[in-house]
Amino acid sequence: MSEGAPTAAETRRIAEEARDRVRFEEEALALSDQVYRVARRLVNSREEAEDLVQDTYARAFRSWQQYTPGTNLRAWLLRILTNLNIDRGRRQQRSPDIQPLEEGDYFLYNRLESTNPDENPDEERVLERLSQNAVVEALAEVPHDFRDVLVLVDIGEFSYAEAAQILDIPVGTVMSRLHRGRRILKQQLAEKAVSA
Amino acid sequence: MGCDCGDCEEMMQPYLDKVLSYEQMREAQEHLERCPPCEKRYRFEEDLRRYVRVAVEEPMSDGLKEKLAGLRSAD
Secondary structure, three states, X not given: OOOOOOOHHHHHHHHHHHHXXXXXXXXXXXXXXXXXXXXXXXXXXXXXXXXXXXXXXHHHHHOHHHOOOOOOHHHHHHHHHHHHHHHOOHHHHOOOOOOOOOOOOOHHHHHHHHOOOOOOOOHHHHHHOOXXXXXXXXXXXXXXXXXXXXXXXXXXXXXXXXHHHHHOOOHHHHHHHHHHHHHHHHHHHHHHHXXX | OOOOOHHHHHHHHHHHOOOOOHHHHHHHHHHHHHOHHHHXXXXXXXXXXXXXXXXXXXXXXXXXXXXXXXXXXXX
């Protein structure tokens, strides 16, 4: 019996690891649509989003053993993605603080209602006045710190706690950025709806 | 606006996110039942969130899907 030959236990371990790895990769790939959906709105172009998702999967597949089976894989992937996005120096283009005037949560509705006083605005009609493009542009104009949270919670449907974990910030910060981000979004939408 | 309850406006986001305490939730509900203007704005906000989620949807390209599959370790 030669010294270097793998034992039966070792062979089994290697086979198991290969199987776990394949399973991990399949589970991660099954989430790619959802990962892309979030990525697409964290950055401003399709190309950037595709690069980011590719880099995320390359890194995830390399470090798959750091993932704890049974935990939230989608959040784990998004954590890699947001870190990569921040590493890319995106923060350098940190936007100056948004306009000091910050409207309340009823602002958009009130604005839409007041620009169309003849009709009794039922909600659906009011929403129809926001084009899909207006929404995409308005979201892209929300400063990154707020947008990250907004996209994770309102587009990615992550909980506050998950968003906090992904971005490595306290839950309280998630809440305040989310609330403010939503207001900024509505402010942007109000401008677009009125100028349309 | 027909309703001067600023508290109601403040409560809207946590209410829709379902993070209020049981007590606060009940207070908010009671208020909404009595105040159609607020109720309308809450409903609008709920619809708006859904509308935004759908409006920004842009499907992933098949090319990217293939590239991701190509990153796998196994064949």
